[in-house]
Amino acid sequence: MAAAGEAEIPNKRIILKDYVTGFPKEDDMVLTSCTSKSKVPEGSKAVLVKNLYLSCDPYMRARMSKPIPQSYANSYVPGSAIIGYGVGKVVDSGHPDFKAGDLVWGLTGWEEFSLISTPQQLIKIEDTDLPLSYYTGILGMPGLTAYVGFHEICSPKKGETVYVSAASGAVGQLVGQFAKLMGCYVVGSAGSKEKVDLLKNKFGFDDAFNYKEEHDLNAALKRCFPEGIDIYFENVGGSMLDAVLLNMKVHGRIAVCGLISQYNLTQQQGVHNLFCVVTKRVRMQGFIEPDHKHKYPQFLELIIQYIREGKITYVEDVAEGLESAPSALIGLFSGRNVGKQVVLVARE
């Protein structure tokens, strides 16, 4: 139950200074001190949470830009806190589904304490024996993205060849492992030797390459897939997509999850090989996780079982402290993170 309370608590938040054009910089965001109410206002159905982990995800770049009609994510409001997925502990609740002490994940602010006025989007965390940070990744939005993206959008069959770009990221590492569990031949690409080693030695990809060391992406893909690619899980866009199109097999499928190479460009790169979509009868399908939220319970049950049985492994890159969040987010776009990028705001 929400109780009236005039008490204020000190809070800190990361605000967006102004809309961003081109490559975002750390100082596009600023850490500010403020105070917040220590209780949910009386009569409100809001929930006050203490944020424990915040998630850095590539889609957030779109929300830093000026509003455009084609975006799927609303722009952030300059001067207000960055919004993203996070894990928190309920401090006070005006909503009957939540009570103080509950652990939840969902959209929250980049701040120590957030008053969440749309608590219906929060999901209560029942399985607390796994690391809580996992709910920003493998057990959260990126996990469901990988699951529906691979199993539903890609229509995979045993023995097919699968290529994953940005393969060591939050989504890519899971897609590769789902594909291996299904009996596919899986190749991933990433941007450093360390990540390529992770793909091959930790996540069990059949092969992997560092795209930054390939002068000719088309040749790299031909080397890895002499018979062509059945399934491409697209996280990158631009010249990578062009090279993939040349290497798709007839009736191949491309799940378009993201186009991170394009997010910071003021002028999008052209894709020139779309004629392959006809000649190879390729299906390209864009998707976003919120359309598939109803599958979360079945996904969660499966993925927790996989983790417990050791069938799926997971790597995250944890930045310590709210003040490290801007740098952690920016790092996604230069590929500085190794594994899923998380920010630890507070231990329980």
Add this chain to the structure above:
Amino acid sequence: MAAAGEAEIPNKRIILKDYVTGFPKEDDMVLTSCTSKSKVPEGSKAVLVKNLYLSCDPYMRARMSKPIPQSYANSYVPGSAIIGYGVGKVVDSGHPDFKAGDLVWGLTGWEEFSLISTPQQLIKIEDTDLPLSYYTGILGMPGLTAYVGFHEICSPKKGETVYVSAASGAVGQLVGQFAKLMGCYVVGSAGSKEKVDLLKNKFGFDDAFNYKEEHDLNAALKRCFPEGIDIYFENVGGSMLDAVLLNMKVHGRIAVCGLISQYNLTQQQGVHNLFCVVTKRVRMQGFIEPDHKHKYPQFLELIIQYIREGKITYVEDVAEGLESAPSALIGLFSGRNVGKQVVLVARE
């Protein structure tokens, strides 16, 4: 039955002089006189046909280029006859399924008489009360292309908005009419006032525009589809596709049938708005008619019924004489044809 015969008959054919780069010209092809055997060689299962109608189709441009691994159609052999769909009358047959006098359609040579060594691809024409030329179009490959492309690839629903580019062509005019029969709102574009009038007044499109008179294709599509496009039947590519992507509705579908604006470019235009595939969760699906040949009988039954009931109308542009074939084919790429381009080689 094939009979031995040494007799020769005079023949004429259109040969490809050499592989074509860029925009094809009439004199890339040449009319030559020759002689052919008047009978199928003894023991052969070939079929000798007298060609009556030849089909000019955009995909043929790909076959005029040097072989490239990404093409779906084998290149023509310089010095040999152009190959394409046509309607012919069997003169002599070594194949048990065909006899002299049969009317057939399928792949044939651009010549007066063709010895067809793969007669299994020929389809016998049973319904001869409709114009025979229709088997190069509405009753042939373009018809089946429009049918499977719209009904299967586009997953249309009553009330949806449909945009067709190159809409007065062989495929486009049928797609628009199928969409109207299904209860969709249909807009087409074409390259002249005459074609736009056809779309609106003959084929029953709800609206149509001349893309050559639009400075801003994005604005033209916003005017025609203030609520956005559910289905785009793509015949064009390039900047048209870019404009369409900006105007797609969430969960829209794009059937990629062809990209005629790109066929004669030595460097493909870039497509810059693929981020809309993610933000609007668009499905883009390439397809070609040969993958769907098994549906021809059911299609033929339906389309003949539609024609007889006056539910579907059809416009063709008939060039007279084999010698007019090169010019007719070239005309496709400047949009000179009004309706399906056919070449009349001989009346029965």
